[in-house]
Amino acid sequence: MIRSVVFDVGETLVDDTREWRSWADWLGVPAHTMSALVGAVTAQGRDNADALRLIRPGLDVVKERRARQAAGCGEQLSDYDLYDDVRPALAELRSRRIWVGVAGNQTTEVAELLRDLDLPVDAVATSGEWGVAKPDPAFFTRVIEWAPGAPAEIMYVGDHPANDVVPAKAAGLVTVLLRRGPWGYLWANDPEGGRAADWVVDGLADLPDLVAGADFR
Known part of the structure; x- marks a missing residue:
């Protein structure tokens, strides 16, 4: 039971479409590029945050999320x-x-x-x-x-x-x-x-x- x-x-x-689009805008890449990279890391069995690090190597996701929040571009739901x-x-x-x-x-x-x-x-x-x-x-x-x-x-x-x-x-x-x-x-x-x-x-x-x-x- x-x-x-x-x-x-x-x-x-x-x-998650809006959140990934927001990340694409924040990192300065087209939305389709972000989608393709998410697909690539998914197929490789990697963490989805690796898609962000492919765009900006060494990216601290937690720190960057806080920067987005401070800039008024934080998570929306x-x-x-x-x-x-x-x-x-x-x-x-x-x-x-x-x-x-x-x-x-x-x-x-x-x-x-x-x-x-x-x-x-x-x-x-x-x-x-x-x-x-x-x-x-x-x-x-x-x-x-x-x-x-x-x-x-x-x-x-x-x-x-x-x-x-x-x-x-x-x-x-x-x-x-x-x-x-x-x-x-x-x-x-x-x-x-x-x-x-x-x-x-x-x-x-x-x-x-x-x-x-x-x-x-």
């Missing part, structure tokens, strides 16, 4: 950035008495932006607030401490096999790989990534029924 469902943020709930299936799926899960959380690799600023969206969730947390980021096992220890239920009663939903599926599964959580965003599409059929998940889904609309009806263990 699943008691809690916890969602990743980027390319799970939020379309609105309903415009949410995928269309997000609010209906989250609301349906809660209507079925499932505890719903959001926890991903985001800054403290994004945590506040997420809360301002008033999503139908029980709690929001980010790596910036917790001081630990995926795929560190300590991140999923925090998820287990935070969400109601034993590990096998907590589901983690994300688009990134290496950051989401593999470490969440190692922590004993039920895992769902969402096929969207560059990582989800590219690595969904990887035997040690997407295919290692308990489920692979193309969207969030069917998730409530799957949560209710599946026998995971």
Whole structure:
């Protein structure tokens, strides 16, 4: 029985197009160049921040993000950035008495932006607030401490096999790989990534029924 469902943020709930376009503008390259570089590092299994360092070698991403913020070009988040299936799926899960959380690799600023969206969730947390980021096992220890239920009663939903599926599964959580965003599409059929998940889904609309009806263990 699943008691809690916890969602990743980027390319799970939020379309990252605007954020990558903002980085392209900040670093002075065309948006299509940024997209191509994100695709390249994704295909190589590298961290997405490496796309920024290909443009500006040695870039300190944390420092540069603060500079963007100070210049009034910081992270933005609105309903415009949410995928269309997000609010209906989250609301349906809660209507079925499932505890719903959001926890991903985001800054403290994004945590506040997420809360301002008033999503139908029980709690929001980010790596910036917790001081630990995926795929560190300590991140999923925090998820287990935070969400109601034993590990096998907590589901983690994300688009990134290496950051989401593999470490969440190692922590004993039920895992769902969402096929969207560059990582989800590219690595969904990887035997040690997407295919290692308990489920692979193309969207969030069917998730409530799957949560209710599946026998995971």
